[in-house]
Each structure stands twice: as C-alpha cells, then as structure tokens.
Amino acid sequence: MPGNSQELVVRKIERGTVIDHIPVGQALNVIKILGVGGEKHTVAVVMNVASKKYGRKDIVKVEGKELSTVEVNRIALVAPEATINVIQDYKVVRKNRVKLPERIQGIVRCTNPSCITNKPREPVTPTFRVLSRSPLLLLCEYCGSRISQEDVVKQYAG
Amino acid sequence: MFKGRDVLSILDFSTSDLERLFRKASTIRPGNVLKGKILATAFFEPSTRTRLSFETAILKLGGSVIGVGGEEATSLAKGENLADTVRMLDAYADVIVIRHPLEGAAKLAAEVAEVPVINGGDGKQHHPTQAMVDLYTIRKEVGRIEGLRVAAVGDLRYGRAATSFLYGICKFGVEKLFLVSPSPLRPREEVLEFLKASGVEYELTSDLEKVMGEVEVLYITRIQKERFPDPSEFEKVRGSYRLTPELVEKMKEGAIILHPLPKVEEIDLRVDESRHARYFQQATYAVPVRMALLSLLLGGR
Ligand SMILES: [Zn+2]
Numbered sequence: 001m002p003g004n005s006q007e008l009v010v011r012k013i014e015r016g017t018v019i020d021h022i023p024v025g026q027a028l029n030v031i032k033i034l035g036v037g038g039e040k041h042t043v044a045v046v047m048n049v050a051s052k053k054y055g056r057k058d059i060v061k062v063e064g065k066e067l068s069t070v071e072v073n074r075i076a077l078v079a080p081e082a083t084i085n086v087i088q089d090y091k092v093v094r095k096n097r098v099k100l101p102e103r104i105q106g107i108v109r110c111t112n113p114s115c116i117t118n119k120p121r122e123p124v125t126p127t128f129r130v131l132s133r134s135p136l137l138l139l140c141e142y143c144g145s146r147i148s149q150e151d152v153v154k155q156y157a158g
Numbered sequence: 159m160f161k162g163r164d165v166l167s168i169l170d171f172s173t174s175d176l177e178r179l180f181r182k183a184s185t186i187r188p189g190n191v192l193k194g195k196i197l198a199t200a201f202f203e204p205s206t207r208t209r210l211s212f213e214t215a216i217l218k219l220g221g222s223v224i225g226v227g228g229e230e231a232t233s234l235a236k237g238e239n240l241a242d243t244v245r246m247l248d249a250y251a252d253v254i255v256i257r258h259p260l261e262g263a264a265k266l267a268a269e270v271a272e273v274p275v276i277n278g279g280d281g282k283q284h285h286p287t288q289a290m291v292d293l294y295t296i297r298k299e300v301g302r303i304e305g306l307r308v309a310a311v312g313d314l315r316y317g318r319a320a321t322s323f324l325y326g327i328c329k330f331g332v333e334k335l336f337l338v339s340p341s342p343l344r345p346r347e348e349v350l351e352f353l354k355a356s357g358v359e360y361e362l363t364s365d366l367e368k369v370m371g372e373v374e375v376l377y378i379t380r381i382q383k384e385r386f387p388d389p390s391e392f393e394k395v396r397g398s399y400r401l402t403p404e405l406v407e408k409m410k411e412g413a414i415i416l417h418p419l420p421k422v423e424e425i426d427l428r429v430d431e432s433r434h435a436r437y438f439q440q441a442t443y444a445v446p447v448r449m450a451l452l453s454l455l456l457g458g459r
Contacts, residue, residue, distance in 0.1 A: 112261065114259065114260050114261055114281050114282075115260065115261050115262055116240075116258075116260045116261065116262035116263045116265070116266050116280075117262060119239075119240070119260060121239045122239050122240055122241055122266060123239075123241050123266075123270070124241075124262075124266050124269075139348070140262070141262075141265070142261065142262025142265050142266070143261035143262045143281070143283055144261070144283055144348050145261075145348070146347065146348055
C-alpha cells in the first residue's frame, strides 16, 4: 500500500529545493535531468504519494541547492506541472511553477541519425519547437522530426 | 519579397510569392541582368538536373558558376566541416546552392552564410526548387492548380521531391490528394500531420489502377535505395509500382503525368509517347523557373 501521509516519509530540509507535483514514475528522470544524482548532493525522493491535485505524485528534494531558471525549465520536459519550492530556514521562501519555453535549445538531442544536428564538428545547436507540453512533443527545427517525452527521457537515462 | 532570401523549404513561400515567381518565369528571357554575379554549387550528393539547370539559369542571365561536387566534395567533407566549406563559398559567391545527404544541412549553411542559400535537396526532407518547377508545370500544362484531383505515387516516405510536392500543392487548395504507395513508403507522420492541419482531403492507397481515372495530375517518383535506413526494406518494395500504357489508357482526357526525373523502372518506356506524359516538358521548365528565382533573389530586374 502506498503511503498516504507525507509527514511519514518526508523530513523537512533546512535549505534547498523541493520539486513537487512530479508525475508518478518521473522522479528519477527529474534527478537525471538535473544531474544531482552524484555524490555532491543529498537528494530525497518520495514516490507515489497522495496528491490533492493528481491522485498520485512524486516529490524530489535537493538539499543545499537552489535551481537556476535553466534547470527549472529542464524539469518541465518530464514534469510539465511541477512546482518548485525554494527552502530557507525550513520555510518556503519562493514558489514557482515550471515553464517550458516555446523553443528548446541544446538540452535535447534529435533522434534522427541523419539530422545535421547529430553531425560532429558542426557549429549547430539542436533546436526544437514545442508542439505539445503534456505529453511532451517536440519538433526539430532542422530536420522536422518529432521527439516524444519518451525519447527525451531515454536520452537522460542512457 | 525575394531579395536576399534563403530558399530552404517550399513551406516558407506563400502562394503570392509563388505566383510572383511563376509570372517572372513565364516572361524571363536570356540577358545580362545578373552580369558579374557568381553562383556557387556545393553538391555532396550526385545530381545532374538540379545542378545543370541552376548552372544554365545563371549563365543565361549573364552570371557565372563555381562549385564543388563529386570526388572533390567527398574529400572536402572528410577534411573540414560543412560550415567551413560554406564560409569559403560565401566569401567567393553571391548565392549558394547546396545538396547534402543530411536533413537540415541547408539550414545550417544558411545560418553560416551571408549570401542567400538555396536548398538543392537535404536528405529526405526538402527540395523546394523542384516543387516550384512541379507547380509551375501544372500551372502551364493544366492551366490551374486550384480544385484539381492529384495523385502522388511512389516513395512518399523518403523521397524529398514527393514530400516537397505535397507541401507545395496543399497551398493551392487542391480538391483531393491520392497518396499511392506500398504501405512502408507512406508519408512520414509529420507530413500526414501537415496534410491534416492544412485541411486537404486525402486518401492513402496502394491501388494505382483505381486512381488512374480519378485525377488530373499524376505525380510519380522513383524509389531511391540510398534513402533507406535498412537495405532489406528497399528490396521488399522495389518494383512494387509501375506505370504502363494500359494504366495510362484509363486517364481522363487532359490529365498529365509528372516525374521529377531521373526515372528508372517505375515508368514503362512506351508511356513516354503518351499524350499524357509531361515530364520532359517539366524538365524544360526547370530552367526558366530557376532563372526567375535567381533573378528575384539577387535583385536583378
Ligand atoms: Zn533533427
């Protein structure tokens, strides 16, 4: 039985970031996308807890780290409805909803092997237009291929 | 406005842009309006018609040609990156025509170059000037594009000419599109999405015989082995359609057959004699259309 009380599983952190309202199953992808899975960060992951809004959700807490705007936007690739809570002295001092920009540059690779953005040694940054936010669907501005959320997650998981 | 513009995709051109191009193409005459202008060709894939018709076009307008292709292009591509090759041509020429096996190569070239870049074909994606020639041919040979029933036959998945043709023809409000291909060669998802969004009625079929009597324009393409990610997939579909005199007999009076050429086994040689065949005429129109395009891009009158 999944837990119903957040208090049971979540210790408050003194300083850092709480990423809330992550779709169930995406917490580890959020960690991968942020690159906080290594030895430098203390990370708490809460999976599959009850949510007023969604029924079930995941939560990720990163101790001692405030996220930059770029990092916040990157989260939107896998958790378009996430809320970012910045914590200082055990209190929420700032609350932001993630926002996916209309164009995404550099953080996602094109899945088409014959796309010019996959050619090494060319001055080109993979660039996508966001066709849909939830579920994520991206359009490569160079080759016209469509990239799904699944494709994006696979890149970070790989 | 055409002056200084890049020509990357037929989608970037409105119907009024295209009408302007067609008007220019039907009146343009050889002369010296582009005297002193240099066209650079960079062909990283074999090409005969596209390259030669661009070269003919600039020469007829008084300009000249430089270029890399064949062996030279291959060894160039091994040594330096595409961006550096484009920077060199940008320094020497007034306009660059590029053909490349990778999708998006022309867009990259356009970002690097100051001078206008014309996409002469990028992988399976776009071939905008071929689509311009195709649409112009229909306008000249049928008299209109609007309201026609059109069949696109062949490799609609990896063939860039067919894809660009579909994008182009949708702009003019055709009545119905028949997409005729073996099922592995149906248009890519993004192309079908585009057709849906543009509101054109279309039908996917593999039955060529059934559409012969339905259409005013039949656009047929060859299957290109080098576009297939998997060669065994090519073996499965090669020779899966062929236009024969018996099929052509079923066509409506005044209906035309187009092909971007080169053609191989998908058209029976006897069809060349048919009053419906217009693909040689279509190849002839390539020169005035490209003359018109160069003259508009380079600001000649
Ligand atoms: Zn791409």
